[in-house]
Amino acid sequence: MYNTKAYSAASATSPLSSTKIARRDPTEHDVQIEILFCGICHSDLHMVRNEWGGTVYPIVPGHEMVGRITQIGSAVTKYKPGDLAGVGCLVDSDGTCPQCKANLEQFCPNLTLTYNSPDKHLGGVTYGGYSNSIVVDERFVLRVPDNLDLAGVAPLLCAGITTYSPLRHWGITEGKKVGVVGLGGLGHMGVKFARAFGAHVVVFTTSPEKTEDALRLGADEVVVSRNADEMQKHAGSFDFILDTVSAKHDINTYLNLLRVDGNITLVGAPEKPLDVSAFSLIMGRRNLSGSNIGGIAETQEMLDFCGEHNITADVEVIPIQKVNEAYERLLKSDVKYRFCIDMASLKSE
Ligand code: NAP
Numbered sequence: 054m055y056n057t058k059a060y061s062a063a064s065a066t067s068p069l070s071s072t073k074i075a076r077r078d079p080t081e082h083d084v085q086i087e088i089l090f091c092g093i094c095h096s097d098l099h100m101v102r103n104e105w106g107g108t109v110y111p112i113v114p115g116h117e118m119v120g121r122i123t124q125i126g127s128a129v130t131k132y133k134p135g136d137l138a139g140v141g142c143l144v145d146s147d148g149t150c151p152q153c154k155a156n157l158e159q160f161c162p163n164l165t166l167t168y169n170s171p172d173k174h175l176g177g178v179t180y181g182g183y184s185n186s187i188v189v190d191e192r193f194v195l196r197v198p199d200n201l202d203l204a205g206v207a208p209l210l211c212a213g214i215t216t217y218s219p220l221r222h223w224g225i226t227e228g229k230k231v232g233v234v235g236l237g238g239l240g241h242m243g244v245k246f247a248r249a250f251g252a253h254v255v256v257f258t259t260s261p262e263k264t265e266d267a268l269r270l271g272a273d274e275v276v277v278s279r280n281a282d283e284m285q286k287h288a289g290s291f292d293f294i295l296d297t298v299s300a301k302h303d304i305n306t307y308l309n310l311l312r313v314d315g316n317i318t319l320v321g322a323p324e325k326p327l328d329v330s331a332f333s334l335i336m337g338r339r340n341l342s343g344s345n346i347g348g349i350a351e352t353q354e355m356l357d358f359c360g361e362h363n364i365t366a367d368v369e370v371i372p373i374q375k376v377n378e379a380y381e382r383l384l385k386s387d388v389k390y391r392f393c394i395d396m397a398s399l400k401s402e
């Protein structure tokens with residue numbers, strides 16, 4: 054066991070502050086990583102403030118890590134010290150259930166999340182990436198393309214895979230009309246991927262000042278969702294809509310924009326339930342579904358795709374000392390388009 058610096062919250066109402074946490078010494082299948090950058094996901098905020106229930110304190114959030122391998126266990130074959138590595142939302146799963154066998158570890162009943170899951174090695178709960186170092190089983194470590202900006206790569210480990218996976222699953226290709234609701238961390242990656250897959254992309258935003266950015270990020274059209282007339286112009290026309298909104302909103306408005314047999318997939322996870330009118334689904338045999346990050350193999354496929362197509366997140370890099378301020382800005386939809394912590398800033402604490 055060794056200690057490393059981290060940022061943790063002591064309760065749902067406490068700010069994040071500097072601390073030290075224990076990490077296990079690498080076992081034979083483990084990789085030890087010096088964390089260079091860690092993205093800030095809105096899920097970190099939901100969890101720190103216990104908006105979904107079940108948060109164990111102190112919590113060390115962070116599941117969008119990129120770093121350099123510092124040490125490997127004796128049985129590790131995929132990596133060597135000095136390699137770049139990524140870690141996302143998952144650090145372990147049982148490997149034997151039907152979901153794991155189908156490369157869908159994110160649905161394993163015995164999965165270990167990167168933070169706030171029971172820690173099989175040290176007891177207590179797992180601690181995430183707002184820290185200088187982490188130890189992870191090599192099966193859950195991702196190879197990072199070496200041609201990309203590392204700060205922009207970190208958010209791919211959650212925001213990237215969470216948007217890539219449903220777009221792939223629902224067959225988004227050229228000729229499809231795709232909506233992306235909410236232009237935040239997930240939304241802006243959804244736009245980049247839908248564009249890269251050849252779709253006609255329409256962004257729905259509550260923030261008119263994001264219009265120019267949305268077009269630059271790859272949208273063909275931008276609709277300010279508070280404008281009912283603009284919304285109505287798109288009624289019954291979408292093949293697929295990806296809803297990334299983090300707070301309660303009217304999903305029926307978007308269901309009504311789907312064509313017959315169209316699909317809206319929720320990846321946003323608001324604290325409060327959404328109301329669905331039966332008629333929004335009945336009229337048009339529409340589908341409402343959800344998606345949770347992605348499996349490890351698909352996450353690697355996504356990173357490789359990003360390497361080939363030069364895709365990264367648009368990040369505002371911050372020192373960790375600004376993390377509480379960043380959370381307040383997230384709540385105001387004031388992020389362009391992902392905060393990413395430069396973990397070197399933690400070393401001086
Ligand atoms: P984010 O960066 O804060 O983006 C959310 C965006 O939603 C905002 O930028 C804003 O976009 C829009 N929005 C916020 N409040 C709104 C409201 N009251 N009404 C309408 N639109 C609103 O958050 P994120 O990191 O992308 O995460 C988004 C959600 O996905 C969170 O709930 C998060 O927990 C969840 N998540 C799910 C998964 C999964 O696997 N399913 C993975 C990661 C995150 P505009 O300014 O453009 O309107």
Ligand code: ZN
Nearest residue numbers: 094096211212
């Ligand atoms: Zn996340």
